[in-house]
Structures are given as structure tokens and as C-alpha cells.
Amino acid sequence: MTEFSLELNEDHVQIQKWVHDFAENVMRPAAHEWDEREETPWPIIEEAAKIGLYSFDFVANAFGDPTGLMMVLVNEELSWGDAGIALAIFGSSLAVAGIFSNGTPEQHAEWIPQCFGTPDDIKLAAFGVSEPDAGSDVSSLKTRAVYDEAKDEWVLNGTKTWITNGGLANTHVIVASVEPGLGSRGHASFVIPEGTPGISQGQKFKKMGIRASHTAEVVLEDCRVPGRCLLGGKEKLDERLARAREGKRTSSQAAMATFEASRPAVGAQAVGIARAAYEYALDYAKERKQFKRAIIENQAIAFKLADMKVRTDAARLLCWRAAWMAAHRKKFEAGEGSQSKLFAGETAVWVTEQAIQILGGYGYIREYPVERWHRDAKIYTIFEGTSEIQRLVIARAISGLHIE
Numbered sequence: 078m079t080e081f082s083l084e085l086n087e088d089h090v091q092i093q094k095w096v097h098d099f100a101e102n103v104m105r106p107a108a109h110e111w112d113e114r115e116e117t118p119w120p121i122i123e124e125a126a127k128i129g130l131y132s133f134d135f136v137a138n139a140f141g142d143p144t145g146l147m148m149v150l151v152n153e154e155l156s157w158g159d160a161g162i163a164l165a166i167f168g169s170s171l172a173v174a175g176i177f178s179n180g181t182p183e184q185h186a187e188w189i190p191q192c193f194g195t196p197d198d199i200k201l202a203a204f205g206v207s208e209p210d211a212g213s214d215v216s217s218l219k220t221r222a223v224y225d226e227a228k229d230e231w232v233l234n235g236t237k238t239w240i241t242n243g244g245l246a247n248t249h250v251i252v253a254s255v256e257p258g259l260g261s262r263g264h265a266s267f268v269i270p271e272g273t274p275g276i277s278q279g280q281k282f283k284k285m286g287i288r289a290s291h292t293a294e295v296v297l298e299d300c301r302v303p304g305r306c307l308l309g310g311k312e313k314l315d316e317r318l319a320r321a322r323e324g325k326r327t328s329s330q331a332a333m334a335t336f337e338a339s340r341p342a343v344g345a346q347a348v349g350i351a352r353a354a355y356e357y358a359l360d361y362a363k364e365r366k367q368f369k370r371a372i373i374e375n376q377a378i379a380f381k382l383a384d385m386k387v388r389t390d391a392a393r394l395l396c397w398r399a400a401w402m403a404a405h406r407k408k409f410e411a412g413e414g415s416q417s418k419l420f421a422g423e424t425a426v427w428v429t430e431q432a433i434q435i436l437g438g439y440g441y442i443r444e445y446p447v448e449r450w451h452r453d454a455k456i457y458t459i460f461e462g463t464s465e466i467q468r469l470v471i472a473r474a475i476s477g478l479h480i481e
């Protein structure tokens with residue numbers, strides 16, 4: 078076990094600089110264009126694949142960092158470059174996390190590399206849980222998966238919504254109900270491999286922010302996949318369902334802990350946006366003169382910047398703590414994963430709003446990046462668990478009570 082340390086090792090510093098250079102030189106100059114186009118930035122993903130940043134090996138190494146810090150460092154730098162493009166690059170990792178947390182080692186080896194493809198043949202992946210009537214309340218999923226024993230196939234029907242890379246992806250990981258009476262304990266995850274009939278894209282959403290990231294409905298109509306696409310396998314599912322029917326604790330509840338463990342990386346993305354806005358506003362406040370002096374010489378502006386810095390650094394520390402705890406399999410006794418995502422998301426919204434105020438009219442127009450950062454920041458209080466749901470997780474953890 079590595080001691081918790083705020084001193085980054087050589088690998089961290091090197092990778093952080095490498096990702097930062099990509100963010101600064103490739104992502105930043107392209108950010109405005111892809112925000113306006115609201116399309117997947119293929120040329121940037123291709124660049125990322127060419128240098129190995131969009132690849133199975135890179136994600137596997139970052140996940141495998143024993144300190145846990147590599148993923149949060151990389152996520153912060155990419156989102157500092159541009160959060161929408163960052164999600165276009167890292168959206169496939171959501172599906173990877175789904176396969177990794179539910180699949181067998183054989184399934185990891187078969188499906189995870191297919192989420193990325195190769196630089197000459199790039200693939201994308203998507204992870205679909207949310208539905209029109211099941212967002213925060215995941216237990217009410219309507220998508221059904223029914224087993225056709227004669228053919229050893231699963232048949233999926235339903236509609237997923239707001240899916241990052243949905244329909245565009247080559248591989249989809251879909252969470253469906255196999256026994257609706259058991260709520261979330263009757264769920265299972267399925268890989269829908271490339272070229273499977275019966276899966277299609279519904280409407281593509283136009284969004285407030287992270288507009289370079291594709292978000293769409295995914296429709297499943299008698300979508301048949303072989304038995305081996307059930308993550309974890311049939312035997313394990315049958316055992317789990319039997320335990321759930323008897324009212325015993327199941328691994329699906331334990332899987333919630335895995336989900337909690339991915340939150341520091343999402344929080345780090347929000348930290349990246351907050352840092353971008355803080356740095357930009359600081360430079361601007363030193364340059365911009367009104368009443369014959371730099372606006373930063375007014376305490377009202379300087380104190381705003383002081384608070385922006387403090388909150389951004391505090392958010393980063395919460396993400397680092399939770400990432401370190403997750404890597405060391407330390408139990409989140411007080412919802413530390415949720416704490417990091419909650420605080421970082423709300424910090425990004427607050428810091429980017431302050432940055433707009435500091436830039437005045439220039440903060441409000443599209444020629445400057447600050448209004449985009451504010452639009453991008455807002456998603457971090459909504460997806461991967463809303464701020465209210467994070468508070469619920471923390472409140473339950475600290476009270477030991479089932480707070481509603």
C-alpha cells in the first residue's frame with residue numbers, strides 16, 4: 078500500500094505534462110469550433126488515438142496506478158483543455174467501467190479492447206442505464222432482457238435516454254431488468270457487440286454544454302445477443318437472483334460501491350473546468366483596466382479570485398482523497414466518492430459564474446471561452462448522480478439511517 082502523499086511521482090508528472098500539452102495545443106484551439114458544431118470531434122479523437130491517449134493500454138495503465146491518482150490527474154487536464162471534447166475522448170471509459178465491474182476476466186479480455194479499437198480503426202463505446210422514466214431512480218428501469226433458452230440468447234427491448242455516445246458507439250453496454258419484481262437487484266448488464274441487429278439511435282439531443290460530446294437515445298427492439306454477452310455469466314446471475322428472492326444481500330448492491338469509486342474521476346473533470354476559468358479570470362483581472370487601474374486592485378475582484386482558488390484546490394483534494402481510498406480498497410465510510418463529485422461539480426458551476434462576472438460583458442459573449450465553461454460545468458451537478466443524490470448517499474453514510 079502506498080502512503081497518501083501530495084507529492085506526485087515521476088510517472089504522474091510526466092503523464093500530466095503529456096496530457097496537458099495535448100489539452101493546450103490540440104483541444105483548446107478546437108474547443109469553440111466543436112461546441113458550435115455540436116458534433117463528435119473525430120479529428121481530435123484520431124489525434125488522441127495516434128499518440129496513444131485514446132487507447133486500451135493507456136486507460137488500463139491509468140486504472141492500474143497503485144496510488145489511484147493517475148485517473149484524476151488525466152481527467153483534470155483533459156477537461157481543462159475542453160470538457161466536451163474530453164468526454165468525447167473518455168466517454169468510452171464509462172462502458173469499460175461497466176464491463177470491468179461486472180464481467181469475468183475472459184469478458185474483460187474480449188470486450189474492453191473493442192471499446193477503443195486501434196488508431197487505424199477507432200471504435201467508441203457507450204454505457205446505457207438511464208431511461209425516460211428512470212434517471213435517479215434506477216430501480217424502476219423498464220428495459221427488459223428475456224432469456225431464450227433454446228437458442229442461448231438474450232432478447233432486449235426498451236429505450237435508453239441521454240446516453241453518451243449512444244447509437245454512435247460500436248459497443249454498447251446496456252443495463253436491463255431480468256426480473257422486474259426485484260427492482261435494482263433484478264438487473265443485469267449486457268454487451269451489445271458491433272453489428273447486432275435491433276439496436277439503433279433514437280433522437281440526438283441538443284444540449285446546453287459539453288456539446289462536442291454526443292448524447293442520444295438508444296432504442297432496443299427484439300435485440301438478440303448470445304448468452305456470453307451477459308456480463309458475469311448466467312450461473313452467477315442465477316445465484317444472485319436466488320439470493321435476492323430470499324431477501325439476502327447481493328453483489329448488485331455491492332456494485333453500487335464500485336460506482337461510488339468512479340466518482341472522483343468525474344469530480345476531477347469538474348475541477349479541470351474550474352481551474353481553467355480561475356486561471357483565465359486571474360489573467361484577465363490583472364490586464365483589464367477600469368478607473369485607471371487593473372480591476373484586480375479592487376478587493377471585490379481580488380477576494381472573488383481568492384475564493385475561486387480555495388474552492389478549486391479543496392475540490393481537487395477531495396477527489397485525490399477519494400481516488401486514493403478507492404485504489405486502496407478503503408471503505409467510503411462517509412460517502413467520500415460522493416463528497417468529491419458533489420463538491421467539485423458545484424464548485425465548477427460557482428467558479429465559472431464568478432469568472433463570467435469578472436470578465437463582465439466579455440464573459441457573456443461566445444468569442445471568449447468563459448460562458449462555455451459555465452455551460453459545460455452545469456452537467457456535473459446532474460449526470461453520474463445529481464447533487465441531491467450525492468447528498469443522499471453522504472447523509473445515509475454518516476447517519477446510518479435510510480434517509481428518503
Ligand SMILES: Cc1cc2nc3c(=O)[nH]c(=O)nc-3n(C[C@H](O)[C@H](O)[C@H](O)COP(=O)(O)OP(=O)(O)OC[C@H]3O[C@@H](n4cnc5c(N)ncnc54)[C@H](O)[C@@H]3O)c2cc1C
Nearest residue numbers: 204205206207212213239240241292459460461462463465
Ligand atoms: C449530457 C448527459 C449525458 C448523460 N450520459 C449518460 C450515460 O452515458 N449513460 C446513462 O445511463 N445516463 C446518462 N445520463 C443520464 C443522467 O445520469 C441522468 O440525467 C441523471 O441520473 C438524473 O436523472 P434524471 O435526469 O431522470 O433526473 P430525475 O431523477 O428525474 O431528477 C430530477 C430532479 O429531482 C431530484 N431528485 C430525484 N430523486 C430525488 C430524491 N430521492 N431526493 C431528492 N431529490 C431527488 C434530482 O436530484 C433532480 O434535481 C446523461 C445525462 C446527460 C444530461
